[in-house]
Amino acid sequence: MSTVYLNGELLPSERAMISVDDRGFLFADGIYEVTPAYRGAPFRIERHLDRMRRGLSELRIDYDPAPLVDVHQRLIAANGLEGEEVSIVYVQVTRGVAPRAHAFPTTPVRPTVYAFAKAFKRPARAVWEKGYSATTVPDRRWARADIKTIGLLPNCLALQAAVEDGTNDALLVRDGVALEGALNNFFAVIDGAVVTHPATNHILHGITREYVLELCWESGLKVEERPIQVEELARASEAFFTGTTTEVRPTVKIDGRPVGDGKVGPVATQLQDAYLEGVERASPPRPGDSPR
Numbered sequence: 001m002s003t004v005y006l007n008g009e010l011l012p013s014e015r016a017m018i019s020v021d022d023r024g025f026l027f028a029d030g031i032y033e034v035t036p037a038y039r040g041a042p043f044r045i046e047r048h049l050d051r052m053r054r055g056l057s058e059l060r061i062d063y064d065p066a067p068l069v070d071v072h073q074r075l076i077a078a079n080g081l082e083g084e085e086v087s088i089v090y091v092q093v094t095r096g097v098a099p100r101a102h103a104f105p106t107t108p109v110r111p112t113v114y115a116f117a118k119a120f121k122r123p124a125r126a127v128w129e130k131g132y133s134a135t136t137v138p139d140r141r142w143a144r145a146d147i148k149t150i151g152l153l154p155n156c157l158a159l160q161a162a163v164e165d166g167t168n169d170a171l172l173v174r175d176g177v178a179l180e181g182a183l184n185n186f187f188a189v190i191d192g193a194v195v196t197h198p199a200t201n202h203i204l205h206g207i208t209r210e211y212v213l214e215l216c217w218e219s220g221l222k223v224e225e226r227p228i229q230v231e232e233l234a235r236a237s238e239a240f241f242t243g244t245t246t247e248v249r250p251t252v253k254i255d256g257r258p259v260g261d262g263k264v265g266p267v268a269t270q271l272q273d274a275y276l277e278g279v280e281r282a283s284p285p286r287p288g289d290s291p292r
């Protein structure tokens with residue numbers, strides 16, 4: 001049984017009840033956020049809360065996410081996750097409860113705020129080293145993919161298409177451009193540069209994407225933020241997805257064709273290692289570790 005947060009209270013998950021008139025249920029009128037925690041310490045939580053602030057403001061939902069920093073810590077503690085190498089905290093904010101009508105409620109309603117925390121199992125290094133595969137899927141989402149809305153049906157359908165194709169990730173394609181994954185951002189190494197789609201309205205501005213770009217700049221890798229034509233993937237030496245639950249995931253096959261030599265490449269390896277070092281530095285020591 002897990003302990004969750006609902007509208008100001010920590011309570012057992014089976015006691016957490018949401019109204020059938022909640023606009024999140026009726027219209028997917030809300031946003032969500034997923035923040036990783038490493039040995040109980042939320043990583044880059046301020047960046048996640050900033051993205052949340054921006055989404056709330058775009059949707060005109062009146063909620064200040066600042067108190068959520070404390071909610072993250074309380075959920076991690078209440079669920080005994082301080083010692084977990086990786087856990088995630090999920091937060092969802094909807095416009096609230098009102099009789100069903102498309103336009104916003106005319107009298108102010110209190111947003112519904114729900115959150116839970118759970119352990120996350122990072123894949124074994126041996127699995128990671130074999131690499132992953134992806135399937136290209138048409139991007140059927142709306143033109144505000146930069147807002148992390150709970151309306152994820154096109155993402156679910158895209159990932160299901162990948163699963164039914166026997167691959168790990170969906171690579172969303174719009175007008176011949178490889179944008180991002182169903183739940184992660186996409187990078188390719190082309191002509192020696194690390195290339196990823198610019199942070200426009202057609203992709204989610206991933207916090208991991210942003211961190212991986214910083215890691216590229218720090219290590220002197222050449223970076224290009226520009227659209228990637230699907231045809232260019234034929235000459236990419238590497239490809240990888242990034243995300244909170246993806247970290248840096250190397251893609252060695254897209255639509256059945258090998259990427260580069262079909263093996264996990266040096267850039268993905270360097271970036272995943274740098275990512276792991278970065279989160280290690282930001283995490284509390286393990287019991288018995290010598291002081292840093």
Ligand SMILES: Cc1ncc(COP(=O)(O)O)c(C=O)c1O
Pocket residue numbers: 034155180181182183184185203204205206207208209242243244245
């Ligand atoms: C469509 C999409 N792109 C990218 C990401 C990666 O974002 P982040 O690195 O903040 O997890 C996500 C995460 O859920 C996503 O849903």
